[in-house]
Amino acid sequence: MADNGLTPELMKEMYYYMVLSRAVDDRMWILNRQGKAPVVYSSNGHEAAQVGSAFALNRGEDWICPYYRDLALVLAYGMSVRDVMLHLLGRAQDPNSGGRQMPAHWGHRQLHILTGGSVVATQDVHATGLALASKVLKDGRVSVAYFGEGSTSQGEFHEALNFAAVHKLPVIFFNENNGYAISVPARKQMAVMDVAARAAGYGMPGVIVDGNDPLKVYEVTREAAERARSGDGPTLIEAKTYRFVPHSSDDDDRAYRSREEVQEWKKRDPLVMFEQRLTEDGILNDDNLTAMRQQIKDLVNDATDFAEQAPLPDPGTLYAEVYGS
Ligand SMILES: Cc1ncc(C[n+]2csc(CCOP(=O)(O)OP(=O)(O)O)c2C)c(N)n1
Ligand SMILES: [Mg+2]
Secondary structure (H helix, E strand, O other): OOOOOOOHHHHHHHHHHHHHHHHHHHHHHHHHHOOOOOOOEOOOOOHHHHHHHHHOOOOOOOEEEOOOOOHHHHHHOOOOHHHHHHHHOOOOOOOOOOOOOOOOOOOEOOOOEOOOOOOOOHHHHHHHHHHHHHHHHOOOOOEEEEEEOHHHHOHHHHHHHHHHHHOOOOEEEEEEEOOEEOOEEHHHOOOOOOHHHHHHHHOOOEEEEEOOOHHHHHHHHHHHHHHHHOOOOOEEEEEEOOOOOOOEOOOOHHHOOOHHHHHHHHOOOHHHHHHHHHHHOOOOOHHHHHHHHHHHHHHHHHHHHHHHHOOOOOHHHOOOOOOOO
8 A cells, every 4th residue: 555545446436436437427418419418517538637536535524515517526526426327317306406406516415525515615605504514513624625717706606715724724625726716717807827836825825726637636635634624724725637538518618628728738648648657557458347347337337227217306396405494
């Protein structure tokens, strides 16, 4: 086992979740184009950042507050492919919200995935609140807010960082910087080069990491989690990455970014790079890769069929869990 606590088995598992997420993502787009899924938000390109950080946490114990792009994160955190597909198709058994939230609004009570709203950056405040609870209860948990760089223009981001730093709360602010907020490039969103630079203004470390390298992401997240657990307060992590597909299934990215730019980033596809590395290290080989791909194909097919056949919510339950009685 390496110093960082990662065994070959764990690294293989990391790779598995990255490939699983990409496969689920691809299927979600097909379901959208077939007119079955209303909208898709992809983690395509962000897999290393999401899976690397998830593995650095006590999965299922620490609280995560994801945003819509975090499919790979929630899978690595324990959500099943069936659950994801039930959610995408708005089925009654969807554990995220019983088919009430729009797709990619993750939430799973047992797995400690906090449900959220659509307003970007509100999850930063929620994670801060959870961390305050952990500090009061002394439960040893860390909370993590995940968010895009565009959302750091929102007041909630700044309020959350300030409050968390003042009170030394066990929280990590995990930014997935893909350079765009829908069509708006980061340079039109903020006058500094790096999201991480903002940490200094609140009195916490700001760490930049290659978001396409799951092992580097794992290491910085682990460090931030240790810092949080030992009472030293929050950390802002900026994982530099790229989304390979449009913002959502309703967006045409050819209107605002060149194909050359996308191709340039694709040379650094986190799945390809990690597969190469694990193959060189003898952790992956033709046999276990073939078996893994088959397993993933079967899982995605099973989950698609399962969700398509699952019942929609009963209209009579429309107000359930919306209003208190
Ligand atoms: C307060 C608010 N403003 C606008 C929107 C519409 N909106 C949804 S996603 C998004 C882009 C956010 O970009 P970023 O934070 O960089 O995340 P990314 O999608 O790039 O991962 C916008 C503007 C919203 N949901 N909430
Ligand atoms: Mg972005």
